[in-house]
Amino acid sequence: MTVNWPKPNRAIGFIEALALTGLTGLLIARFVPIARLPFWGCALRQHTGWPCPGCGLTRVADRIAHFNVAGAWDANPLGTVVALFFVLAILLSALHLLFKMPLPNLVPSQREALGLRIAVAGSVLVNYGYIILKTKFPGLL
Amino acid sequence: MPPGGAPPPGGPPPPRGPSYRHDTPWERRKELGFVNALLETWKQTMISPDKFWSSVRPDGRWEDALFYSWVIGAITLILTLLIKIPLQSMIAAQVRASMDRLASLQGLPPEARSYLETFMSLSTGLKVWWTGLQLLFWPIGLFITAGLVHVFCILFGSAANGFWATFRAIAYAQAPFVFSIFAPVPCVGAVLLFAAVIYYFVLAIIGVSRLQDSSAGKAAAAVLATPVLLCCCCCGLVVFAGGVLKSMISGGN
Numbered sequence: 337m338t339v340n341w342p343k344p345n346r347a348i349g350f351i352e353a354l355a356l357t358g359l360t361g362l363l364i365a366r367f368v369p370i371a372r373l374p375f376w377g378c379a380l381r382q383h384t385g386w387p388c389p390g391c392g393l394t395r396v397a398d399r400i401a402h403f404n405v406a407g408a409w410d411a412n413p414l415g416t417v418v419a420l421f422f423v424l425a426i427l428l429s430a431l432h433l434l435f436k437m438p439l440p441n442l443v444p445s446q447r448e449a450l451g452l453r454i455a456v457a458g459s460v461l462v463n464y465g466y467i468i469l470k471t472k473f474p475g476l477l
Numbered sequence: 478m479p480p481g482g483a484p485p486p487g488g489p490p491p492p493r494g495p496s497y498r499h500d501t502p503w504e505r506r507k508e509l510g511f512v513n514a515l516l517e518t519w520k521q522t523m524i525s526p527d528k529f530w531s532s533v534r535p536d537g538r539w540e541d542a543l544f545y546s547w548v549i550g551a552i553t554l555i556l557t558l559l560i561k562i563p564l565q566s567m568i569a570a571q572v573r574a575s576m577d578r579l580a581s582l583q584g585l586p587p588e589a590r591s592y593l594e595t596f597m598s599l600s601t602g603l604k605v606w607w608t609g610l611q612l613l614f615w616p617i618g619l620f621i622t623a624g625l626v627h628v629f630c631i632l633f634g635s636a637a638n639g640f641w642a643t644f645r646a647i648a649y650a651q652a653p654f655v656f657s658i659f660a661p662v663p664c665v666g667a668v669l670l671f672a673a674v675i676y677y678f679v680l681a682i683i684g685v686s687r688l689q690d691s692s693a694g695k696a697a698a699a700v701l702a703t704p705v706l707l708c709c710c711c712c713g714l715v716v717f718a719g720g721v722l723k724s725m726i727s728g729g730n
């Protein structure tokens with residue numbers, strides 16, 4: 337992994353885009369009661385009884401926006417990790433834009449990048465397995 | 478072929494590489510003129526996307542791409558508003574007919590009907606205000622879309638040229654949305670909107686593939702992963718919107 341530290345700056349980039357995405361999502365989740373909209377729901381689950389891999393993401397956003405990390409974890413563990421990454425992006429971006437804090441440029445080697453992709457794919461599968469168990473076979477957990 | 482020159486017409490597809498990359502017509506708008514540059518960029522994006530994307534510099538100014546996208550957005554939103562206002566009463570009648578049909582099929586809760594009727598019967602003043610708000614949030618939407626697409630570009634290994642290359646690809650790919658100005662027109666509007674969205678994805682995939690120097694497969698995975706994720710998050714909304722659209726097309730006329 338190569339780590340490059342730029343000079344202090346306020347240049348906007350990828351982290352700011354992620355921060356903006358996270359901030360928008362969390363603000364909506366905080367102030368708009370999306371899950372209480374009458375037509376909101378998962379058609380796949382309603383029709384088949386099986387959850388999709390993203391089951392619980394709306395609840396994750398809602399609960400993280402209300403500082404309920406445990407509740408978010410219960411809804412979708414991987415979604416909670418991603419939501420917390422978005423929170424981290426918001427904090428880093430704020431420090432970067434306010435105090436010119438330099439953000440490191442991380443360049444993984446090909447082997448590390450492959451490992452990261454495998455880890456992400458594995459996490460998605462494990463998380464989906466957990467959601468299926470929780471939804472269809474709650475007695476097993 | 479001098480560096481920066483256009484690829485030869487016909488023959489094999491243009492090779493990738495910095496020697497064929499130069500400023501887009503939009504980025505040369507001081508030299509070409511605002512309107513000419515806008516039209517030329519739009520035309521190249523829509524008619525010869527492969528040639529266009531092969532010539533776009535991944536390290537060009539992101540501000541130019543953002544400005545282009547914003548201008549496209551402004552044209553689209555303002556013309557949509559101008560088309561929507563005279564059709565307002567017809568659209569409202571059509572929505573009411575669709576609501577009745579959905580309600581008769583017991584597919585629409587009364588609360589949802591109330592929400593939709595309120596939203597669809599906005600006064601002209603509120604429609605203008607809503608258009609202004611959409612215009613204001615257009616760049617934010619662009620940043621969010623580019624950010625999400627770039628996350629998947631990293632995951633699928635097609636992020637060689639960094640975030641701003643993805644951003645420029647997404648910004649220049651907004652060109653087909655101009656056709657969404659016809660969205661309020663009954664029947665034809667929905668089809669054109671659908672075609673515009675599909676062509677946007679095609680342009681975004683070619684754009685990401687060319688600007689990130691990656692394969693089309695990786696670029697397609699990166700671009701399409703975002704709507705798939707949103708589908709998972711908003712499954713109910715998408716199915717609901719699809720039902721309303723279907724009803725408007727088949728039953729509302």
